[in-house]
Amino acid sequence: MYRKWIWVLLSLTLLTGCWDSKSIEQTIYISSLGIDYKDGEFHIYSKILQFENVGKQEGGGGPPEELPIWGAQGVGKTFDSATDKLYKTTQQPISWAHIGDLIITTRALEKDGVLDEVMDVLNRYSETRSEVMLYATDDELPLLAQGTPILGKSPWYSRVNNPYPVFKQFSLITPITLRNYLIDQKEPGKVVKIPKLGINENKWTKDNEPHPIHEFGGSAFVYRGKYKGSLSTEEEQGVRWMQKEAKRIPLYLYKNEEDYASVVFADPKIDIEPEVQGEEVTVSVKVEVTGEIIENPFHKDDQKLVKEAEQQIEEQIKSTYQEALEKNIDVYQFTNHVYKKDPKAFKKLGLENKDWITSETLKDLKVKVSIASSGKLKLKE
Numbered sequence: 001m002y003r004k005w006i007w008v009l010l011s012l013t014l015l016t017g018c019w020d021s022k023s024i025e026q027t028i029y030i031s032s033l034g035i036d037y038k039d040g041e042f043h044i045y046s047k048i049l050q051f052e053n054v055g056k057q058e059g060g061g062g063p064p065e066e067l068p069i070w071g072a073q074g075v076g077k078t079f080d081s082a083t084d085k086l087y088k089t090t091q092q093p094i095s096w097a098h099i100g101d102l103i104i105t106t107r108a109l110e111k112d113g114v115l116d117e118v119m120d121v122l123n124r125y126s127e128t129r130s131e132v133m134l135y136a137t138d139d140e141l142p143l144l145a146q147g148t149p150i151l152g153k154s155p156w157y158s159r160v161n162n163p164y165p166v167f168k169q170f171s172l173i174t175p176i177t178l179r180n181y182l183i184d185q186k187e188p189g190k191v192v193k194i195p196k197l198g199i200n201e202n203k204w205t206k207d208n209e210p211h212p213i214h215e216f217g218g219s220a221f222v223y224r225g226k227y228k229g230s231l232s233t234e235e236e237q238g239v240r241w242m243q244k245e246a247k248r249i250p251l252y253l254y255k256n257e258e259d260y261a262s263v264v265f266a267d268p269k270i271d272i273e274p275e276v277q278g279e280e281v282t283v284s285v286k287v288e289v290t291g292e293i294i295e296n297p298f299h300k301d302d303q304k305l306v307k308e309a310e311q312q313i314e315e316q317i318k319s320t321y322q323e324a325l326e327k328n329i330d331v332y333q334f335t336n337h338v339y340k341k342d343p344k345a346f347k348k349l350g351l352e353n354k355d356w357i358t359s360e361t362l363k364d365l366k367v368k369v370s371i372a373s374s375g376k377l378k379l380k381e
Contacts, residue, residue, distance in 0.1 A: 037108035100161035130179035136220035171246035189335030238320030282363035
């Protein structure tokens, strides 16, 4: 009899664990968080993740219903107080555990201490994940919120939330997560490159009507939490060849209507070698890439394509270097490479806290191109 009552009590104890449970409909899930700073206050813009759309896409139950975009805004003197303002009007508890992307305006980056405060809160708070994608923008955040994925897909499956598949196909700007930023900003001499987002209203249509969609457009550069400036997509063309993460880089060898071709390259091999002589520091760079011919209507031989590609890649690397130099941006991480090779000289020369790079710092640049394939056709076919 005694053992029977023990089993009854244990069953009741286990059952009580379910009485306080909540279904996903009873919680509001923030999927995207935008941060602006103006008039001395933080302005927070949030998007809500709707699980009805996510469930339909994962279950494969036919085309998903296009759901409205819900959002909430908060304003406060500090980042934490601004996010807390959302609690005053929310109809259900808010979860911060499913934030997929964090977007901060360049206006907020320009204000010293704002980025550090944001990172301090997000890194401390137990709900937020470290694999949140990080972006910057020049646009107003309410305008940026108009960008939605095509085909009625949930923001959870958008390029902004998961940029890696498209990056493998078109390696323009290396994605960065909150975790990447927190690690890199502590690395001596390392500049953090944050991809920039904008809105494009002309590229995609729905029922012949313009469909606003997010577009990647350049990068914002941050060093030790301080904003150094930005480069546009055109200005940072050379960065593509200097990022080892690149998987597919197209190069268009266009001269005129009767002289053009295109080659796609993958997995660049980069060697950055600094040399310290007394007070002078110079850097030599070697880049090796292997490509596949995609377009060759005028049947150029491979040696000519190699020569043209090497020349154009070299020009892009140097052009980006000069553009960045004018804004005191160490775009190719030369300072960090000096630290890694010779930390004593790095400390003695005080390179970490001064803009020391000049046009003469890039002493030598060598680009080596190889053509491994001409696709399904022979080279001259």
